[in-house]
Amino acid sequence: xxxxxxxxxxxxxxxxxxxxxxxxxxxxxxxxxxxxxxxxxxxxxxxxxxxxxxxxxxxxxxxxxxxxxxxxxxxxxxxxxxxxxxxxxxxxxxxxxxxxxxxxxxxxxxxxxxxxxxxxxxxxxxxxxxxxxxxxxxxxxxxxxxxxxxxxxxxxxxxxxxxxxxxxxxxxxxxxxxxxxxxxxxxxxxxxxxxxxx
Ligand code: SF4
Numbered sequence: 001x002x003x004x005x006x007x008x009x010x011x012x013x014x015x016x017x018x019x020x021x022x023x024x025x026x027x028x029x030x031x032x033x034x035x036x037x038x039x040x041x042x043x044x045x046x047x048x049x050x051x052x053x054x055x056x057x058x059x060x061x062x063x064x065x066x067x068x069x070x071x072x073x074x075x076x077x078x079x080x081x082x083x084x085x086x087x088x089x090x091x092x093x094x095x096x097x098x099x100x101x102x103x104x105x106x107x108x109x110x111x112x113x114x115x116x117x118x119x120x121x122x123x124x125x126x127x128x129x130x131x132x133x134x135x136x137x138x139x140x141x142x143x144x145x146x147x148x149x150x151x152x153x154x155x156x157x158x159x160x161x162x163x164x165x166x167x168x169x170x171x172x173x174x175x176x177x178x179x180x181x182x183x184x185x186x187x188x189x190x191x192x193x194x195x196x197x198x
Contacts, residue, residue, distance in 0.1 A: 026114040034080045034106060039065065039073045041110040044082060044099065048107035049193075053096035055088065064150040082106055130186035137188050153195030155188050160196065 005011070027038035036044070046062050047054060060070045074097065077083040082103035088094040099107060113121075124132070137156045143149040144157070155161045155176070165175035165182070172182030178194050189195070 022117065022120070026117055030110060030114055032106065032109060034082060036106065036110065037073065037076075039063070039069065040077055041106075043070070043073055043077060044103055044107040045111055047083065047097060047099050048104060048111070053086070053088075053098045055094055055096055059097065062150050064147070077103070126186060130184060130188075133188040133190070134185040137190060140190065152190050153192050154190040155192065155195075157198055158192070158195045159198040160194070161198070 006014075024038065027041060030041070031037070034040075042063055043059055046059060056067070056070060056074060059065075059074075060067050063070070074083065074085065078085055082100055084098050084100055085095050086098070088096045121129070137154055140149065140152060140154065141156050144151055155174070156163070158178075160176050160178040162175040162177060164173050166173050169182060170184075172184050174184065174188075175182050
């Protein structure tokens with residue numbers, strides 16, 4: 001049936017834009033006691049994702065931002081006592097960044113899913129959730145390849161991912177070699193600590 005109105009691709013993009021707006025608004029409302037901007041919150045989350053100190057250039061690449069923008073945000077974060085900056089032992093010209101104890105606490109706080117978004121996700125049927133994960137992974141892969149978004153450690157770009165390895169099993173058609181287990185679209189990861197690039 002042909003329904004009048006813009007094509008469905010445009011409808012999808014309009015829906016994604018609305019969802020993005022909700023996520024951005026939640027991030028601004030979640031500024032917390034340190035008045036974090038969304039970028040500052042993203043930097044804390046990124047630094048908390050790995051115990052080793054990170055160079056500023058790594059933050060720029062991971063967040064698909066620019067050096068001056070990240071530099072401003074880092075200055076604000078060190079001023080708030082959430083991040084420390086020190087000379088890199090491997091290269092005296094470079095600096096490495098580490099979370100302070102307060103920074104780690106803030107990273108945990110900003111990582112929690114805000115209530116309105118949690119309620120919206122909880123309203124999804126399991127099949128819809130799986131379809132959205134599959135669709136989001138496919139779109140993110142293309143955008144990553146075009147350097148339009150930061151790199152995510154997701155199944156569809158992981159060397160352990162075997163898509164449709166079990167076509168006879170509709171509930172678990174894929175296989176993760178890392179944990180040696182089948183899984184379905186509903187378990188697709190868009191951020192996995194065990195990811196290794198394919
Ligand atoms: S290791 Fe993680 S990212 Fe890789 S396939 Fe398994 S679950 Fe997915």
